[in-house]
Amino acid sequence: MTEDDEPWPGRPQRRLLRRIYNGRTVPLVVDGIAFLTYKEASRYLQSLAPQARETAYLAMRDAAKQDG
Template identity: 70%
Template sequence: MDTTNEPEALSRPQRRLLRRLYNGRTVPIQADGKAFLTYKEASRYLQAMEPDARGAVYAEMKAQAK
């Protein structure tokens, strides 16, 4: 089942960055008032959001990781 064409799917660069951010993480990233420790938690949350809100939360995760 190919889910890359679904509108809910994250883009390949987004998935790659999230995997790097959450790889071996011991301190959760806070975004949108929630704590995310694993890639799966973060990606499930992002995929459940509307595309506009998803971009804002993704940017927040990216900024927190730096």
């Protein structure tokens, strides 16, 4: 199984995204799109190519660190 065959997000990414978006009242803006829920963010990330997905995921993670 190659990296492209693995489902995304993986368990560590899902857990972090759930923590980031749990109870969020102020959306995180990534790529000019505001995300308030885990489902919105996950759906968006799954629609991206692998490299863009990783970049957007890291942007979400960094935005949450700055916000918190």
